[in-house]
Amino acid sequence: MAAAARFLLRTAGSSKASITNVNSGLHGKYGATLLRVSPSCNLLAKTQRRYAAHFTFQPESVQTEYGPTQKMNLFQSVTSALDNTLASDPTAVIFGEDVAFGGVFRCTVGLRDKYGKDRVFNTPLCEQGIVGFGIGVAVAGATAIAEIQFADYIYPAFDQIVNEAAKYRYRSGNLFDCGNLTIRAPWGCVGHGSLYHSQSPEAFFAHCPGIKVVIPRGPVQAKGLLLSCIADKNPCIFFEPKILYRAAVDQVPVEPYQIPLSEAEILQEGSDVTLVAWGTQVHVIKEVAAMAQEKLGVSCEVIDLQTILPWDAETICKSVVKTGRLLVSHEAPVTGGFAAEISSTVQEECFLNLEAPIARVCGYDTPFPHIFEPFYIPDKWKCFDAVKRMINY
Amino acid sequence: MFIEGVQCSSSPWWSARSSRLLGGVHGPAGVRGAGRGVGDPRVPGDGPAGEIVSPSEDPQLPQETVVDFYKSMTLFNTMDRILYEFSGRITFYATNFGEEGTHIGSVAALDPTDLVFGQYREAGVLLYRGFPLDLFMAQCYSSADDLGKGRQMPVHYGSKDLNFVTISSTLATQIPQGGGRCRVAIKRASSDRAVICYFGEGRQRGRRHAGLHFSATLECPIIFFCRNNGYAISTPTSEQYRGDGIAGRGAGYGIASIRVDGNDVFAVYNVTKEARRRAVAENRPFLIEAMTYRVGHHSTSDDSSTYRSLDEVSYWEKQDHPIGRLGRYLAARGWWGEEEEQAWRKEAQRRVMEALQKAEEAQAPPRPALHRRVPGGAPAPGEAEGSHVEALEGVQRALPPGALRGVTRATR
Numbered sequence: 153m154a155a156a157a158r159f160l161l162r163t164a165g166s167s168k169a170s171i172t173n174v175n176s177g178l179h180g181k182y183g184a185t186l187l188r189v190s191p192s193c194n195l196l197a198k199t200q201r202r203y204a205a206h207f208t209f210q211p212e213s214v215q216t217e218y219g220p221t222q223k224m225n226l227f228q229s230v231t232s233a234l235d236n237t238l239a240s241d242p243t244a245v246i247f248g249e250d251v252a253f254g255g256v257f258r259c260t261v262g263l264r265d266k267y268g269k270d271r272v273f274n275t276p277l278c279e280q281g282i283v284g285f286g287i288g289v290a291v292a293g294a295t296a297i298a299e300i301q302f303a304d305y306i307y308p309a310f311d312q313i314v315n316e317a318a319k320y321r322y323r324s325g326n327l328f329d330c331g332n333l334t335i336r337a338p339w340g341c342v343g344h345g346s347l348y349h350s351q352s353p354e355a356f357f358a359h360c361p362g363i364k365v366v367i368p369r370g371p372v373q374a375k376g377l378l379l380s381c382i383a384d385k386n387p388c389i390f391f392e393p394k395i396l397y398r399a400a401v402d403q404v405p406v407e408p409y410q411i412p413l414s415e416a417e418i419l420q421e422g423s424d425v426t427l428v429a430w431g432t433q434v435h436v437i438k439e440v441a442a443m444a445q446e447k448l449g450v451s452c453e454v455i456d457l458q459t460i461l462p463w464d465a466e467t468i469c470k471s472v473v474k475t476g477r478l479l480v481s482h483e484a485p486v487t488g489g490f491a492a493e494i495s496s497t498v499q500e501e502c503f504l505n506l507e508a509p510i511a512r513v514c515g516y517d518t519p520f521p522h523i524f525e526p527f528y529i530p531d532k533w534k535c536f537d538a539v540k541r542m543i544n545y
Numbered sequence: 546m547f548i549e550g551v552q553c554s555s556s557p558w559w560s561a562r563s564s565r566l567l568g569g570v571h572g573p574a575g576v577r578g579a580g581r582g583v584g585d586p587r588v589p590g591d592g593p594a595g596e597i598v599s600p601s602e603d604p605q606l607p608q609e610t611v612v613d614f615y616k617s618m619t620l621f622n623t624m625d626r627i628l629y630e631f632s633g634r635i636t637f638y639a640t641n642f643g644e645e646g647t648h649i650g651s652v653a654a655l656d657p658t659d660l661v662f663g664q665y666r667e668a669g670v671l672l673y674r675g676f677p678l679d680l681f682m683a684q685c686y687s688s689a690d691d692l693g694k695g696r697q698m699p700v701h702y703g704s705k706d707l708n709f710v711t712i713s714s715t716l717a718t719q720i721p722q723g724g725g726r727c728r729v730a731i732k733r734a735s736s737d738r739a740v741i742c743y744f745g746e747g748r749q750r751g752r753r754h755a756g757l758h759f760s761a762t763l764e765c766p767i768i769f770f771c772r773n774n775g776y777a778i779s780t781p782t783s784e785q786y787r788g789d790g791i792a793g794r795g796a797g798y799g800i801a802s803i804r805v806d807g808n809d810v811f812a813v814y815n816v817t818k819e820a821r822r823r824a825v826a827e828n829r830p831f832l833i834e835a836m837t838y839r840v841g842h843h844s845t846s847d848d849s850s851t852y853r854s855l856d857e858v859s860y861w862e863k864q865d866h867p868i869g870r871l872g873r874y875l876a877a878r879g880w881w882g883e884e885e886e887q888a889w890r891k892e893a894q895r896r897v898m899e900a901l902q903k904a905e906e907a908q909a910p911p912r913p914a915l916h917r918r919v920p921g922g923a924p925a926p927g928e929a930e931g932s933h934v935e936a937l938e939g940v941q942r943a944l945p946p947g948a949l950r951g952v953t954r955a956t957r
Contacts, residue, residue, distance in 0.1 A: 245728070245729075275759065276758050278758060280751060280755045281724075284718065284725065284756065284759075285728070285763070286725055288728070289725035289726070289728060293729070316713065322696060324692070325691070325696070327692055327693075328711055363920075364920055462920055
C-alpha cells in the first residue's frame with residue numbers, strides 16, 4: 153500500500169512540476185483549464201491532454217463577509233483550516249502517514265514547523281491504528297484530526313469507524329464520546345488513479361448511524377465544511393476530491409469560518425429537472441445544466457448535497473416537487489451507491505410529483521479502471537443524455 | 546523487573562512451550578498455593594498453603610488492604626454466581642470465575658484516575674473501584690437506571706466517574722484507542738496518568754498489532770494487560786498461536802514485557818505497580834501477560850464441557866484458584882478466620898440479592914433512548930417525528946408485558 157501510494161506521489165510530483173511551469177506563463181487563473189494549455193512544449197501538451205479533466209472548475213464568486221481572502225487551491229484551503237484549528241485549539245493534534253513533512257498531497261505543509269512535532273506527527277502505516285488512536289485522543293477530550301492517505305485505504309479502519317467511533321456515545325449512554333474526531337481522506341477519481349487511488353467510498357459509511365460524512369466541491373467549501381466537521385460534536389469523515397487539490401482555485405477567506413453541515417446548497421435554480429451531486433461531480437452537472445439550457449431549452453436546478461450523512465432530504469424533495477424530475481450522479485458504482493438512497497426517499501416523498509423515473513448516472517459496477525477512466529466516469533455526456541430521456545419520457 | 550525480552554513465571558498448560566525456552570526466570574513474588582510454586586513451572590508441588598515464595602518481593606501490604614482484596618474477589622465471585630443463576634432473567638451473562646486475581650491485583654496497583662479500556666471480562670476492576678452493585682444489576686437488566694440506557698447486552702459496563710470506558714463487544718478494538726488517550730495525557734500538565742488496556746490472549750486480529758505498534762512508536766504510557774485464560778470460547782491456546790505466547794510478542798514492538806502468574810494476586814499487583822511507575826516515568830508502554838484460567842463457561846451461550854474435561858476445570862477451581870490461594874495466605878497469617886468467612890459470604894450474598902431484586906422491579910428505560918445520541922438519528926430522513934412515536938407506541942402495545950426487559954435468553 154505504501155509503495156502504491158508513494159508511486160502515485162511521484163506521479164503527482166511530476167504533474168505538479170508541469171502545472172508550475174504552465175502557471176508561470178499564464179499567472180494561473182483557473183487551475184483546471186491550465187491543464188489543457190501548453191504553448192511551449194508539444195510533449196507536455198500531449199501528456200496533459202491525456203490527463204485532461206472531465207470538468208471545468210468555475211471559481212466561487214469572491215465572498216468578503218469573513219474578511220480578507222487569498223487565492224488558494226483546495227489543498228491550501230485545507231491547510232488553512234488546519235492552521236486555524238491548531239492556532240485556536242491548543243488540544244488539536246494532526247496525525248497520519250507522512251503528514252509531518254506536509255503530506256503526499258501537501259495538505260499539512262508547514263504545520264509541523266509552526267506547531268511542533270508533538271501536534272503534527274507521523275504514524276506507522278496502519279489505518280486501523282490511526283483511527284483507533286484518533287478515537288483515544290478524542291475520548292480524552294482533545295481534538296483529533298486523522299489523515300488517511302487515500303480513501304481507498306480507509307477499509308482497514310472500517311471496524312474502528314463503524315463499530316467504535318460511530319457507536320461510542322450511543323453505547324455508553326453519553327458517558328464517553330469521540331465527537332472530537334475528524335478523519336480526512338483524499339477521495340474520488342484523479343485521471344490516472346486506477347483501482348486503488350480513485351474510489352469514492354461514501355456509501356459504505358452512509359449506512360452507519362453515528363458518524364457524519366462530508367464532501368466539498370471546492371476550496372471555499374473545503375475550508376468551511378472542514379472547520380464545521382472539526383467543531384462538530386460527532387465523529388466526521390471528510391472526503392477531499394483529490395483531483396481538485398490543485399485544479400480548483402478560489403479566493404478563500406484567511407480567517408476561520410464554518411459552512412453548516414447537513415445542508416445542501418442550491419447552486420442554480422431551475423424549473424424542469426433537479427440535478428444532484430457532490431464533490432467533483434458538482435462541476436460536471438453544472439456544465440450539464442448549461443448544456444441543457446443551451447441545446448434543449450431545459451431549465452435545471454443544480455444542488456450540491458455537501459453532507460452525505462445525515463443528508464438534507466428536505467432541500468432535494470422541495471426541489472423535486474417543483475421540477476418533477478431528478479437526476480443524481482456520483483462516481484461510485486451505481487449499485488448501492490448513495491444515489492439509490494436519495495432516489496428511494498424522493499420516490500416516497502414526491503411520488504405524485506414525478507414526471508419521469510428518477511435517473512442515476514453513476515460509475516459502472518466494476519472496479520475503477522485505469523485507461524478506461526474516461527469511459528467509466530459519469531461524464532457530462534452521459535448526464536446530458538439522461539436529462540434528454542427524462543424530458544422526453 | 547521488566548526486561549526488553551520476556552520474563553516469565555509459571556503455568557502448567559503453557560510452560561512447556563515458553564518458559565523453558567526462556568530459561569524459566571523467577572517470577573517476582575508469589576503466594577504459594579496448593580498448586581505450584583511460582584518460580585518453577587515444572588514443579589507443581591503440593592506444599593503447605595499460603596506462604597510467600599520470594600520474601601524479598603512481598604509487597605508488604607497491610608492487613609486491611611489484603612482483606613479488601615479478598616472481600617472484593619469474593620463479592621465479585623458471588624455476583625457472578627448469582628447473575629449466572631439468574632441468567633434466564635437477562636439475555637446474556639459472562640462470568641469471571643478463576644480470573645479474579647488478575648482483576649483485583651492489577652486495579653489495586655493503579656491510580657484511580659488511570660483510564661481503563663477493558664474488554665468484557667474485567668468487571669472486577671470496576672467493582673474494586675467502587676461501581677455499585679445496583680449499577681451492575683441495572684446494566685445487566687437493562688433497567689431505567691442503566692447508565693447505557695438499555696442499549697447494550699449485559700456485562701457492557703462503563704463509568705465516567707470511575708474512569709472505566711464503556712465496553713464494546715468487538716474484542717481488542719480498545720487497544721489502539723489506549724495509545725491516543727495516553728498521547729493526550731502526556732502532553733498535558735497532569736501527565737502522571739497512565740492508561741491500562743485489558744484484552745484476552747485469543748485476539749490475534751490486527752487490532753492488537755495496531756495498538757502495540759502505535760503505543761511503542763508514539764511513546765505512550767500505557768499498560769497492556771493480557772489475561773491469558775487458556776481459551777478463546779472453545780479454542781485452546783495450543784490452537785491459537787505459536788511462538789512464545791503473548792508476552793513474547795512485546796519484544797518485536799520494542800515493548801518491555803513480562804509474564805506473570807495471574808492467579809497470584811500479589812504477583813499481579815507487583816508487576817502492574819512497576820509497569821505503571823515506569824510507563825509514567827519513561828513515557829512508554831509495557832506488556833503484561835497474566836497466566837490464569839477461565840473456570841467458567843465462555844458465557845451463558847456456551848457449554849465448555851463439550852471441549853474440555855471436568856478434571857481440568859476441577860484442578861484450577863480447587864487447586865489453583867486465586868481466591869483459594871489468597872484465602873490460604875490470609876488464614877496462615879491469622880487475618881481471616883472461618884467465622885469471618887461465614888459472615889462475609891452471607892453478607893455478600895445478601896448485598897447481591899438486594900441489588901438484583903431492585904433491578905427485577907425496575908422499569909425499562911424510556912423509549913426515546915432508542916433514538917437519542919445519534920446525529921440525525923430521530924426521526925429518520927423523510928420521516929416526521931410524530932409518525933415515529935406512533936409506530937413505537939404500536940410496537941410496544943403489541944409486546945408482551947416485560948418484553949422490554951429482555952427475558953428471552955439469547956443464543957450466541
